[in-house]
Amino acid sequence: MDVEVRYIDDSKGNGLFAKKNFSEDSILFEESPLVCVQFSWNAEYGYKACDHCLKPLETAEENVRRLTGKTEIVLPYPELCTTNKSTITQCSGCGVEYCNADCQEKAFNQYHRTLCVQTGPLQCLNDAWKQIHYPPETGNVMLIPRILATIQQSCDKENTLNRFLKFCHRSVNDDSHLAHKLLGEKFANQISTLHSLLVQSMPHEHVSQLLSPEGFQSLLALMGTNGQGVATSPFSQWVENVPEKDLVSKLYEDMDANVGSFLDNEGVGLFETQSAANHSCLPNAEIVYRHNNSTLSLRALRDIEAGEEICISYVDECTLSSSRHSRQKELRENYLFNCNCPKCLEQADDPDVTSDEDMSDSDE
Structure with a gap:
């Protein structure tokens, strides 16, 4: 790869660095997730996606x-739709669907052989999660069974376990804070319920440390801080090439009126290389999904020189454009660090308020 992970210091840990010059808009690297899963409510609302790679299973027309x-x-232009429904396959045991036989085989060999026979208990876990974590979704507890099953089915279980443990590096108190933050104050007391359901649904061999209450809390924290959102859409792929932009605008208006901004198949994944990229409020790279599946691409937002650290934003564009106070507040609550990027240092003496909400926070 043309990027590498390097140790920076005790406060920042590792970072991701360019090994060569990259021009603006170029792709720095691409990677598939160690594991990924569709959001539970997203699937409940009819967003059909491959159970392994999240590639859409409906056509652009069906989607619209x-x-x-x-x-x-x-x-019009049905040839611009990238969904091939003739290759869709289904697990004969539990009925989940895949975009093709290759994805089905990969899923079975990585984790699905273990999970398929636990469909009933896992459904109880999924149902409990949906009653705790309503849209807009930021994670899915169903990622955890896939992590555990991946370890159990691996030929090198110790190495696979260690790859996931690299994501778990906080204190017990930090894990507790992040797990509670993920569920929200109203449902934080349900962590023990989720843990009990997970324990009932999974074999314990080779993963007993992760099935302890502390291990489960650590996995929730892992998902909250390292889980990367994945979004795919048959309509957006069609839009990229359609010549009639007026038609596109009207369709987006109709979709917004009916379902709001929730337009994509959405899920969460764990990415080994991407997870090494630190945050900056002036990022030089961004995450995109060019292939309409869970394969992540990191794209340069400007020219990047060899040896330069590659940084992404952990917060959305709206937060990036807000005050330093707002950005720092969100990063502390969700990622447990204070940002010292050039933008934050430049704005260190700015007032700590930009909105009524921020004003009330500062007055407390």
């Missing part, structure tokens, strides 16, 4: 009809 609520819509 469902999201607009208008079943009479006929999209």
Whole structure:
């Protein structure tokens, strides 16, 4: 790869660095997740995606009809749709669907052989999670069974376990804070319920340390801090090449009126290389999904020189444009660090308020 992970210091730990010059808009690297899973409510609302790679399983036309609520819509240029429904396969044991036989085989060999026979208990865990973690979704407890099953099915279980443990590096108190933050104050007391359901649904061999209460809390914290959102869409792929932009605008208006901003198949994944990228409020790279599946691409936002640290933003664009106070508050609550990027240092003497909400926070 043309990037490498280097140790920086005790406060920042590792960072991701360029090994060569990159021009703006170029792709620094691509990687598939160690594991990923669709959000539970996203699947419940009919967003059909491959159970392994999150590639859409409906056509662009089917997607638009469902999201607009208008079943009479006929999209022009059907050849621009990238969904191939003829290759979709289904697990004969539990019925989950895949975009093709290759994904089905990869899933079975990595984790699904273990999970398929636990469909009933895992459904109880999934149902409990949905009652605790409503949209907008930021994680999914169902990622954890895939982590555990991946370890159990691995030919080198110790090495696979250690790859996941690299994501777990905080104190017990930090893990507790992040787990509670993920569930929200109202449902934080349900962690023991989720843990009990997980223990009932998974074999314990080779993963007993992760099935302890502390191990489960650590996995929730892992998901909260390292889980990377994945989003795919058959319509967005169609839009990229369609010549009639006026038509596109009207369709987006109709979808927004019917379902709001929730347009994509969405899930969460763990990415080994991407997770080494530190945050900056002036990022020089961004995450994109060019292949309409869970393969992550890191794209340069500006020219990057060899030896330069590659940084992404851990917060959304709206937060990036807000005050230093707002950015620091979100990063402390969700990632447990104070940002010392050039933008934050430059704004160190700025007032700590930019909105009524921030004003009330500062007055407390």
